[in-house]
Amino acid sequence: MVLTNTKIKRKFIKDEAYDIISEQIIRGELMPKTRLRINDLSKDLGISRTPVREALLKLEDEGLVMTKANRWTMVAPINIKETLDIYPIISSLECLSLRLGFKRIDEKIIKKLEDVNEKIKLKSKEKDQLEILKLDEKFHKIIIDSSLNDEIYPIIEGLKRKVKRVEIYFFESHKDQFTTYEEHKKLIEYLKDKDFEKSINALRKNWVNTLDSLDEITEDIEVDSDEDLLPNN
Incomplete structure (x- = not known):
């Protein structure tokens, strides 16, 4: 089995997106209950939708993001x-x-x-x-x-x-x-x-x-x- 550079690069972009978004949430730059749109985040970060989506899934697992299926994704309220x-x-x-x-x-x-x-x-x-x-x-x-x-x-x-x-x-x-x-x-x-x-x-x-x-x-x-x-x- 051969690992490709593409997979490593993609993982790096996903992690970079996660770091940037989570930091802005933690610092309060993205306020609680702020709507998060994948297209907007993708454009702002200059990357494709896939790593943004993966970053948001990780943030949801950590409780920093909430999602209503097929309706909205937002910064979670402070718990x-x-x-x-x-x-x-x-x-x-x-x-x-x-x-x-x-x-x-x-x-x-x-x-x-x-x-x-x-x-x-x-x-x-x-x-x-x-x-x-x-x-x-x-x-x-x-x-x-x-x-x-x-x-x-x-x-x-x-x-x-x-x-x-x-x-x-x-x-x-x-x-x-x-x-x-x-x-x-x-x-x-x-x-x-x-x-x-x-x-x-x-x-x-x-x-x-x-x-x-x-x-x-x-x-x-x-x-x-x-x-x-x-x-x-």
Whole structure:
């Protein structure tokens, strides 16, 4: 069996289309319930309809896109319940990572955590919430990587992708309700002291506080009814 360059190229185009569309959805450039027309997307991206269709199918599997057969395809509404359900799972997996990697967290790793956290402090002063979220992911990935378990991060990465749109949407509007820098600073102090229990509790508290903040923010949000699930023109 011989693999052709055409198949590789086609797969690359499909993945590129997926990356572009998903990024615009996650960043809010394509708003919830915005109608997605394959012909328009194909024209905008300068590619054929097939890779666009395949990209949309993948996005539908991930819950970022909704389709009504033979009627419409749209950006999915933001799913608050899904986010509130996912956060405790991420927290548990990160605590597992810290448990597995705690003995490997040395001065070099702590220095990396401190450097990232100071950048978070700087970006907090600049009110750059998108960059803060990226740095926060980088901070937590350092802890995850210390576990040396290659199976954990892909799972967390997939879960975080599902909640990123909610984080960007709500954190951007409620900048003053989040204390990421100070919570990270406490965790770093406990890691320096080699205090495992306090480190685990600090990491867990970081996630619990974020979950509580999101819960409070979403209390007044109206849930879409079936009739509301129609695409915007």
